[in-house]
Amino acid sequence: MKEVLVENGQEKLEMSGSVNRVDEDVIDLGEYWRTIMRAKWLIVIIALSCVLAGVLSIKKMTPMYKASVRILADPQKPTTNLEPANLTPNLVSLFYQTQYELITSRKIAESVVEKLDMVELYRNQQRSTDQKEEDKTIFDFLFSSNSDSSKDYSDEDLVIYLAKRIQQSLEVSGGRQSQIINLTYQSKDPEEAALIANAISESYIQYGLSSRQGEVQDTENWLVEQSRVLKSALQESEQKLSQYRIQEGLVDTTQQQNLVNSQLQSLNSELINAQTRLSEIEEQYFALEKAKSNPEELYSSGPVLQNGSANSLVIEQGRLLQRVNELFERYGEKHPNMIAARSELKSVTENLAIEVNKVVENIQKEYRLAQVQVSNIQKLIKGTKDDVQSAQEKNYSLISLEREVENNRRIYDNFQVSLLESNVIRNYSASNIHIIDKASIPKLPFQPNPKLILMISLSFGLLLGIALAFLREAMDNTFKTPDDVEQKLPLTVLGITPSLIKKVGAPELQYITDSLTPFAENINTIRTGLVFSNTDNPPKTILVTSANSNEGKSTLAINLATAFSHLGRTLLLEVDLRKPSIAKSFSSNKKLGLTDVLSGSSIFDEANHLIKNEGNLSVLASGGMVRNPIDLLSSNKFEEVLQDFKLHYDYIILDGPPTLPVSDSCILANKVDGVIFAVKSQYTKVKVAKEAVSRLSNLNANLIGAVLTVADSKKMRNYGEHFYSDEYYGERPTRV
Template sequence: MNQRSSLGSEELARQQAQVAVIQTSPETSEDDLIDLKKVWRAVFRYKWGIVGLSILFGLITAMYVSTIEPVYRASATLLLESREANLVGVEDIYSSSYRAYDYYTTQFEILKSRSIAERVVRNLELHKRPEFQPGEKKQSGFSLQSLLPAREQSPPVQLSPAEREKRLIDQLTGYVAGGLVVEQVDYTHMAHLSFNSTSPRLAADIVNAMAEEFIAANLEARVEGTLQATGWLSERLSVLKKNLRDSEQALHDFRQMEGLVHIDGETNLGGNELAGLSQRLEDARRSRIEAQNIKADIQNMPGASTEELMALPAVLKHPLIGGLKRSQSEAERRVAELSMRYGPKHPVMISARSDLQVATEDLRREVRKVISGISLEYEIALRNEQQLQVNWESRKKELQEFNRVEFDLQELERDVETNRQLYDLFFTRIRGVSEGGGFEKPHARIVDRARVPASPHSPNVKRAAVIAAVLGLVLGAAVAAVIELIDYTIKQPDDVQNELGVPLLGTLPLEKTKGESTFPAYWHEPQGRYAEAIRTIRTGVLLSELDEPEKIILVTSTVPGEGKSTLVLNLGAALAQMERILIIGADLRRPSLAQKCGLEPGHLGLSHYVSGTAELEECISELEDSGIWAMPAGVIPPNPLEMISSKKFENALSSLKGQFDRILIDSAPVQAVSDALVLAAYADAVVYVVKAGSTHAGAIKKGIGGLLTVNKSLNGVVLNQFDSRRADQYFANGGYYQYGGYSQEQA
């Protein structure tokens, strides 16, 4: 008992989860990302339609393009020479300096200009060709203007022949300039020129003429620039020549006025003399300072002896004093040596002392002379310094005046030199321009001339047809994807769980009826795939009632025509092999069970029994072919809902449950009326029939959700009329099981 209660609670929880999933709005799936698998499935499903649309687009396009007049394209290759290749750089004078890339881009834009195109028109005389002559426009066929009321028009302007020719040339210039295509080759100085025309000869002539006129126009422009530069240089040269002459005359006059003598380019002769005089003054000042210092030392030693005076460096360094000092020292040494041998009065000693005295006296006398000479040297050095100072100051003033004059002289000389350099520069340039003006090198050359095309460039029928076919494929695939994305029907078994969120009880294949049959019958071909599908559904119903047998099973659908009556008959026949089965046609609004059972249209049935016009036994008939008992709907009553809601109908079900092992009720669709909701309250289980690819998933969810609010026991959904053979082709999930195939193979 506890296990059964536990299973019941689990089933209740499962059914509540189903209600929550089913009652979810179908629009929630629309906000999800596009399912690529679903899109691919749609494309594969409509593949032959897509291919047909592609072929149709290709054929129509090919037929249309074949009627278009062919257009020929002629091409030539042009090479721009480097700017540095010119023999004479006239561009430095009359053109701006652009980067190399800008230069070549500019030249290619000039190539497409109207001025070059007009030169081509005049050179080829296109305005005189018959195909470009204006003619009268023929008015033929229907036109919208013919329906409008006539209005006054101003008379046409009369043009002279010259004006008509000019207007035609302007029109042809636009035609040539607009039709020329210039494609610059990357990382090179080359470009491909091409022109399209219905005349192959004309296309080649225009391309070649454009290249030639482009080169000729550039040469003419450069020659004209050379002539302009020559004229400007000549005018400027005459002005510079006059300026040079005036500056030279001013320099000459200044030298004459100042009395300057120009010797080998040197005019400054006093600078070196002043430098020498400054050096002599410095030497005299140094001598005077030395003499003054010696004199000061002597004056600080009044009454000094000869030995003290000889201690002075100036006296000691005197050359004569040094010699006398050596003589004195020699005499003193001789006296000392003789004193050791002779006595004081010996004549030799007396002679030696006499020599010593003479040497000492000579030394003293010379020291006095040197002392007297030092004072005299100081006086001479002082006077010499003073004289040199006076001379230096005088010469300095003279030199300052001369520097002023020399500054003015140098300024005039600079003017002369500047004017001479400008004159020489312009003179050299004008000679170069004049001599090189006749040697202009073309700035471009034709690498490959255009040839007359042998085959048309357009229209390309094959390419246009292929493009149209591809567009047809894309359009067809897009339409198929849109149809699939907006199609919310249940098309395959996987959609039952994915879209509806309820279990799949089984799938009934689409069968073609034979003979007089109006529906596939289980008992007609027991070993067929349809019968095998019915047995699978039977197994699912039996497995769902392991704990509590389901005596009353309600079979319904969303809308009419989904095959619920057919399922009731076949499922009942399958169950009748094991049980005593009764089927009741409870669709009292559009009954179809009696016809499918082979009963008469007025056969007694449910409406007769509930209304009391017939007994229960009279309303039930046994079907010998299928082995089941059937109670058809009977006549259509005026109040079907009140009839199935009556107490008598409930009592009849209770009585029949005792007579039969199982009762299958064929109910009206849930979307049309509420009869199914009333019948669901009597049923132990509900089987919901969905026709594949027919009913909107939102309506199915709404119908199942309404049933689950009344009866929680939903066995599952049966997908009816599913074309499994086409599904194997349409869907990429790999071959749905073909019912009956296994048993046939075993046979």
């Protein structure tokens, strides 16, 4: 039967382990809240401490004031050019980054120091401080936060020192999404904050104007100097060109080129006209040459017909020829009219031949003249081109000198234009930086911020308190509730013994004093669990033990024996022979006990102590101290006495020693029907209890269950609402 119980215990351990793994996978927010509520006073104390620290820090902080100036900064510099320049986003970003560095530069800070005469103000302040320091105590010097290291500075070093302080208190922002730059200055004095903020903005704008005018002045000086050099070079090149022209007898190459171009253009026009005329006459010439063999064709040619005399003679010849033909038909050849007509026709024909010959000769003359004219013009063109080529070969030096003069003049003119523009820009005093809002004197400090500091302090305190609560919970390796016992030990929890206040009386005698209390009801619950742990064969001999001493096992044994005495004859047997306590609990004067019975020096009736008002409860204390308790408890005599007790009592409750310090309980565990393991709430360590249970289990002890002793019901409610009430259920009977 003991082997079966051990196997059941191992199965319970495996089942509890699997349940724990399932529970670990589920996040129980209620458990977190209960952990916080268990440490609520710790959290409140830490939070209040942090708030108090925040209040003290606020009291010690020096109020700081902040004054701000809003500045409009245009990336495009003012210029006389009406067309705006195109700036890329990278250039705009670089511009504002440069402005930030410029505003926070030491140059601007030093100009503010000089502008406000801060060196003299600082000297005056130091003199007044020296007078006040004469009245200071040693504590004022020890706890003073002001440094006097700047007392012995020279004016130059003091300017640098004050400029660094201005730089440290200056903040610049903005210019990312707009052209507005926010300039903020912090100071202990509100008037000083506004004054320095405005001075920084004005110095920044003035520095920009001065820098730009300085650049313009430097550029203008350079342009003037270069203009002098260029003018001298231009005059020198012009003098060389003039001397060369006089020496070579040349004119301007441009004029010469224009003259030659005009001549060539005129000759080309004349050549075209001459060639056209030659083409026309040539056509007439070849037409007449072709018609010489045929007089009729010759007389009907264009040049002949165009000649007035020849044309009249051709007409007259035609008329006379028609008349001769008519007279021939009418009169014949011999008729005088016929003869006269033929004579007249002959005369006209001869005159016509003479005129035609004149026309042909004129055409021939015009043709030859046109040829000569074309040839002459071509010769003139060729001669002109040859002259130009010759002039170009001779004028290379002239052209080079003229080009040099032209280049020098162009450069000089450009510099003169730039110099004029520089004069205009120097007189143009517009700025691309403008103050939109000047700094006003702040009314309230921005540091310290009491609300923010207190909120941060409270939040930090709450978080720290909660963290410490969870840390304490994680480091607390004790049993707090019956659930803890069942989860961490392979034992069934039979019940608890509640903690009691001192005015109630000794906890060992609570059940005897009053059986109608929550404490007594919990003892009855444990008794019921023991009776029904094995319905077929309920345990008669029950050993009560624990891992270490002071864990409530004797209190549990005494009250449990009292509860069993209501069911039958019960013996409370003290087997803790090393550190007995039962006789003291019952205030018994008997010095005899178990050791005396086992040694044979006394009989049971002499050592037995019958409890008044509890007629079925007998108590046998440990008796006198022995040298080797373990030998006595493992002897056959003890087994015989225990068997004899079983014959006379229905229940025997053994108050045993702790398991870990001595091995007495391990010997006794195999001599009884069952073992109850006492675990003190918030005292017994888990590893210690596991070690004790493991020792008993390895010896095949019948561990019936565990009892959580000295359990505070109010504290257990913080671990779950299902834990116990400390109120008695029912009405007390009236005693007659």
